[in-house]
Amino acid sequence: MQFLSYLINGLGLGSVYAIIALGYTMVYGIAKMLNFAHGDVIMVGSYIAFFALTKFGLPFPLAVLTAILVCTVLGVVIERLAYKPLRQAPSLAVLITAIGVSYFLQNGAQILWSSSSKVFPSVISAGSISIGAASVSYLTLLTIATCIVVMICLTLFINKTKTGSAMRACSEDKGASMLMGINVNQIISITFAIGSGLAAIASVLLASTYPSVYPTMGSMPGIKAFTAAVFGGIGSVPGAFVGGLILGIIEIFAKAYISTQLSDAIVFGVLIVILLIKPTGLLGKKINVKV
């Protein structure tokens, strides 16, 4: 039953992508920008968790909490300083600014914490349980469980709370929501805060799975999660979840059955095929342009 264990590992990897992709998709849905610095927020989160665990000897939950707090603040600060002045600017200008922020975070991390990679301590016990014939590590189970919890909480938040409906209103029509008395700037800040907090959760899972932390660690998972968000239809929260899981499963299967080196090519190839069949992603809304 190799198949089952690959499937579960794929779900584990996909869960990490899904959590990161949620950050991309929420920011895109509301601010209509591709936040290329999102991957680097993950990197910062990993470093914070790493130092909280090793230098300050905090227990694991506290370390995760610290990472979440720092990333949330970081996300809001980045939004205020770099993106907010560009609200009315062309989207390419915002894209370049996001790239600048990404460079800034990567090189800042390199100066502060050196470019050599650090080994992330294994906090979650390395044991595994067997489901059927497949053995699954606790870490993978924890990752999948985290993703499900995050997804449920986020869906409840967006659909049941007042802030959540304000967010949905903003993503539909910013001007109209402003007229309805919604503080759009505040909503955008909250979106960035949530996205960055999710990035921190993903960062701890990511750093535990591949136990190393280095300044450019965020870029590849960032690109993959971005792909996952597009895959599911960018701007759609359930889409990011589904896209992330499918992407993870495809990646693990491609590695297991076809070729390790070509797995990236296969993942992106599938993305292209999906977009050709459904040009707005799996769960994306089709927007009809009025003439």
Add this chain to the structure above:
Amino acid sequence: MKEKTALFSLFGDKKKRGRFVSFAIVIAAYIIIEILLKSGSLSSLFKSLLVPITCYVVASIGLNLNVGISGELNLGQAGFMSVGAFCAICVSGILAGTVTAGIPRLIIAIICGAVLAGIFGFVIGIPVLKLQGDYLAIVTLAFGQIIKSIFMNTYIGFDSDGLHFSFVDSKFKLQPGGKMLLNGPMGATGTQKIANFTVGIILVLIALLIVYNLMFSRSGRAIMAARDNRIAAESVGIPISRTKMLAFVVSASLAGAAGGLYGLNYATLVPNKFDFNTSILILVYVVLGGLGNMTGTIISTVVLILLPELLRSLQDYRMLIYAVVLILIMLVTNNDWLKTKWKSLTSRKAKGGASNG
């Protein structure tokens, strides 16, 4: 929006002036640098940057055609560069025995690189150009990744028996005297460095000539019309996919030619050189230079390549400063208050000029 109006103003009397300025800048730069080279006052670091700068200028001009003129965000320009680079390296390696002179071999290799990249552009363009906006961007990103990962797994060797090709693993054995042209993740090693600055400058001039001729031709106007309003353009009978494809393929070929020159400038070249970051770097040159503005693209490419080198004395902080400069430029150029100030200044100048004339 600002870029678009700037572009349209090129059409008036400024049309010829804009063209003239960019050619003049390139030729003047060439003459100055040649004089400096002859007098030996250039540092070896600067000398080593000359050919890469011309390569990136050509690739940026190509990307500006795609992003600025055609209006499609392309995040995979480095992929086309790598196609051109590795094609040129292979062609040059194969022809090493027959065409011994450097320059003709370089030219043949660059042309082959450009043609192959153009073919890649056409094949990739078929699915890509069906999409729009950010979806198009992500698919070009995906293609860039796929091209990189394919080159990471391609093994090509050349010996007396002819060409050997294998995928994923080097299964073939070469005859004595044979040479590995591409070696998977290790890329191309032992390439003869036949690229030179003069050819680079000529390539830049050719790229400018092609892009300007395209911009001010019937097809160029069709491309811009399709960018500004797809539906309106379609309704007056412009074949959208064909015009977009034209821009995409020309852009890819220019990147291929740039890659070819780049590949033959280094003894070793790894596929990882042309990753997502390189595509982004070229995009930054284009956006900072101004969409649709070729002169701006040339200047911003040169400045942004030299900037980290000039900041070298700051050591670790140079890339940090580079990032800050990038963010600040974007914040300043898009600041409403500064924009209106600038507009009032320039309009006053224009009024003064009109009364004089």
